[in-house]
Amino acid sequence: VRDGLTKRPTSADVAREAGLSRSTVSYVLNDDPNQKIPPATRERVLVAAAKLGYTPSAAARALRSGRSDVVLGLLPDWPMSTPLGSLLEHLAELLETHGLTLLLHPRTNSKRPVSALWKSITPAVVILFEQPDEDEKAAIKAAGAALAIVSLTDVKTQGNRYRFADESLGRLQVEHLAAAGHRTLGYGYPADERLKSFAEPRLDGTRMACADLELETPMVRTVPLDPAGAEAALTAWMSADPPVTAVCAYNDEIATAVLAAAHRLKVEVPTQIAVIGVDDMPTAQLTQPPLTTIARNFVAYAEVITANVINAMNGQAAVERWPHSDSMTLIIRESA
Amino acid sequence: VRDGLTKRPTSADVAREAGLSRSTVSYVLNDDPNQKIPPATRERVLVAAAKLGYTPSAAARALRSGRSDVVLGLLPDWPMSTPLGSLLEHLAELLETHGLTLLLHPRTNSKRPVSALWKSITPAVVILFEQPDEDEKAAIKAAGAALAIVSLTDVKTQGNRYRFADESLGRLQVEHLAAAGHRTLGYGYPADERLKSFAEPRLDGTRMACADLELETPMVRTVPLDPAGAEAALTAWMSADPPVTAVCAYNDEIATAVLAAAHRLKVEVPTQIAVIGVDDMPTAQLTQPPLTTIARNFVAYAEVITANVINAMNGQAAVERWPHSDSMTLIIRESA
DNA sequence: CTGTTAGCGCGTTCAC
DNA sequence: GTGAACGCGCTAACAG
Numbered sequence: 283v284r285d286g287l288t289k290r291p292t293s294a295d296v297a298r299e300a301g302l303s304r305s306t307v308s309y310v311l312n313d314d315p316n317q318k319i320p321p322a323t324r325e326r327v328l329v330a331a332a333k334l335g336y337t338p339s340a341a342a343r344a345l346r347s348g349r350s351d352v353v354l355g356l357l358p359d360w361p362m363s364t365p366l367g368s369l370l371e372h373l374a375e376l377l378e379t380h381g382l383t384l385l386l387h388p389r390t391n392s393k394r395p396v397s398a399l400w401k402s403i404t405p406a407v408v409i410l411f412e413q414p415d416e417d418e419k420a421a422i423k424a425a426g427a428a429l430a431i432v433s434l435t436d437v438k439t440q441g442n443r444y445r446f447a448d449e450s451l452g453r454l455q456v457e458h459l460a461a462a463g464h465r466t467l468g469y470g471y472p473a474d475e476r477l478k479s480f481a482e483p484r485l486d487g488t489r490m491a492c493a494d495l496e497l498e499t500p501m502v503r504t505v506p507l508d509p510a511g512a513e514a515a516l517t518a519w520m521s522a523d524p525p526v527t528a529v530c531a532y533n534d535e536i537a538t539a540v541l542a543a544a545h546r547l548k549v550e551v552p553t554q555i556a557v558i559g560v561d562d563m564p565t566a567q568l569t570q571p572p573l574t575t576i577a578r579n580f581v582a583y584a585e586v587i588t589a590n591v592i593n594a595m596n597g598q599a600a601v602e603r604w605p606h607s608d609s610m611t612l613i614i615r616e617s618a
Numbered sequence: 619v620r621d622g623l624t625k626r627p628t629s630a631d632v633a634r635e636a637g638l639s640r641s642t643v644s645y646v647l648n649d650d651p652n653q654k655i656p657p658a659t660r661e662r663v664l665v666a667a668a669k670l671g672y673t674p675s676a677a678a679r680a681l682r683s684g685r686s687d688v689v690l691g692l693l694p695d696w697p698m699s700t701p702l703g704s705l706l707e708h709l710a711e712l713l714e715t716h717g718l719t720l721l722l723h724p725r726t727n728s729k730r731p732v733s734a735l736w737k738s739i740t741p742a743v744v745i746l747f748e749q750p751d752e753d754e755k756a757a758i759k760a761a762g763a764a765l766a767i768v769s770l771t772d773v774k775t776q777g778n779r780y781r782f783a784d785e786s787l788g789r790l791q792v793e794h795l796a797a798a799g800h801r802t803l804g805y806g807y808p809a810d811e812r813l814k815s816f817a818e819p820r821l822d823g824t825r826m827a828c829a830d831l832e833l834e835t836p837m838v839r840t841v842p843l844d845p846a847g848a849e850a851a852l853t854a855w856m857s858a859d860p861p862v863t864a865v866c867a868y869n870d871e872i873a874t875a876v877l878a879a880a881h882r883l884k885v886e887v888p889t890q891i892a893v894i895g896v897d898d899m900p901t902a903q904l905t906q907p908p909l910t911t912i913a914r915n916f917v918a919y920a921e922v923i924t925a926n927v928i929n930a931m932n933g934q935a936a937v938e939r940w941p942h943s944d945s946m947t948l949i950i951r952e953s954a
Numbered sequence: 955c956t957g958t959t960a961g962c963g964c965g966t967t968c969a970c
Numbered sequence: 971g972t973g974a975a976c977g978c979g980c981t982a983a984c985a986g
């Protein structure tokens with residue numbers, strides 16, 4: 283199977299085959315409205331193109347127009363997850379609606395600068411999911427691409443950037459627990475360094491909600507995803523004065539760790555300690571008791587990113603609105 | 619912030635700035651070994667390029683060479699997961715070693731043909747993770763890209779394609795359980811249709827291992843990720859004659875569901891029923907008892923895919939060897 | 955009206 | 971060290 287060696291037909295080949303000029307071929311194939319090509323000629327071109335299996339060269343087209351319809355998404359060093367995958371899928375679909383193609387590049391750990399990428403592709407827009415350093419910014423600008431910085435978290439910087447209020451997640455958690463009568467809260471912080479940029483705004487959200495509701499600020503403990511570490515965190519919460527009665531977990535994994543620790547330490551859930559997570563991951567309903575958690579509507583997220591990409595292409599600033607609690611769903615499960 | 623409007627410098631700009639010809643600029647920037655450029659001239663070029671922030675245009679380069687260094691990975695409609703993300707990350711890193719750039723396109727559900735992609739990009743190689751239909755194959759060939767079909771599962775077809783033996787996962791599970799004295803096994807099959815192409819070879823692996831060890835073929839039950847459904851599966855296993863004493867789960871999620879069902883039905887693990895999963899997902903050590911599972915070495919997987927991509931580029935057939943049990947690690951956790 | 959010629963865009967490379 | 975041509979598709983200006 284040696285597909286690599288067959289040379290692909292060019293528009294000149296099609297022209298020759300049809301006995302016409304390259305211009306005519308181009309006009310027909312692009313349905314140029316400024317030209318009137320008689321149906322007979324038109325047909326000749328189409329037949330020839332089909333016969334040769336002609337596909338226009340992306341390289342030549344991009345070279346001529348100076349602009350490709352590629353949106354390049356640079357994936358940061360985040361652990362991949364089902365929700366993130368779902369977001370990217372929706373995003374690809376939405377961008378396609380606008381005639382744009384989403385291509386993702388997994389961030390490698392190599393020290394080679396990202397700019398190596400611009401040698402390979404001329405994207406119309408680059409989506410960065412994190413704050414870039416100045417070098418990176420310069421490289422993108424040099425490549426002529428519009429820059430869209432999409433922060434999925436809530437960094438407090440300004441610019442052509444879009445903010446997703448992870449704070450709202452923390453707020454929702456606190457509001458739910460407070461409504462259930464809890465007054466002393468804990469926060470289960472992830473041990474994975476890479477999650478810091480998500481964890482901070484969520485934690486901030488719980489702090490602000492606590493302030494609004496006149497509760498003590500939550501007692502933060504890092505919860506490793508191993509039994510011993512989680513037990514230590516739980517012990518700290520239970521032995522505080524007054525003891526913590528409910529924990530906002532960074533996500534469902536952390537929440538699962540807290541539940542496991544509770545089980546081993548014979549702490550009753552939710553009577554002695556309540557737990558709420560984020561993500562509604564597949565196994566969330568399989569814990570003892572089933573996990574109360576918050577699911578997000580990633581279609582809404584994708585819509586905002588798309589709007590931002592379009593704006594960036596037109597040299598406009600980032601859009602103002604962003605998904606809030608209205609795109610998040612609290613999922614309350616009955617304790618078994 | 620209107621970055622989109624600044625026009626990027628070309629090699630002609632650099633030549634003008636340095637007071638030299640475009641040829642010289644090209645020779646210097648590419649370190650052409652067939653040319654002898656005096657250090658002084660060389661320096662002039664480099665300074666000018668740096669001053670203008672010159673980056674060569676990918677489009678022009680691709681147009682000229684007829685080859686881009688992009689490897690396009692078409693992601694099928696799989697649920698994204700941490701292990702899959704890890705594989706893709708390793709793959710990107712390895713391909714970069716060979717001067718290739720991995721770009722991923724999330725498969726959208728739109729009926730628009732994949733060929734729309736060729737308008738945006740001319741990849742050197744396309745990685746398909748599934749068997750393509752004939753139209754798709756033709757489109758890729760027409761675009762001049764080499765075709766590498768990488769099956770992460772174990773479809774029984776021949777061609778320029780690489781097979782990953784998911785069968786080995788099933789085999790390892792059975793061998794472990796048999797070594798622990800189990801004679802009657804069950805298989806926990808996923809409810810998600812998209813996982814079928816992974817589940818089938820794994821199940822086949824357990825069947826073959828059972829045959830080799832002269833055990834009954836495993837009793838297959840679909841295990842939904844909800845408590846009730848999982849309980850039904852477990853009940854079926856327990857009430858079989860003779861009763862199933864150990865379950866090979868498709869992955870750790872399924873295994874977790876079985877454990878949860880066991881807990882609710884007061885079935886003791888692992889004495890009454892043993893469970894083994896696949897993936898070593900983060901929460902695997904948080905179940906009651908901690909999950910025995912199989913972790914995979916995705917670097918080994920990435921290496922094979924890379925070798926295959928290189929081969930496809932050179933018009934050669936797929937490589938023969940593939941990761942087996944030697945790239946899989948059995949993780950046995952003590953029952954609490 | 956119909957269809958052609960000519961030249962652009964950008965980096966690479968041969969021949970002088 | 972340079973001029974010129976090439977690879978491929980698009981399109982303004984022009985000729986039949």
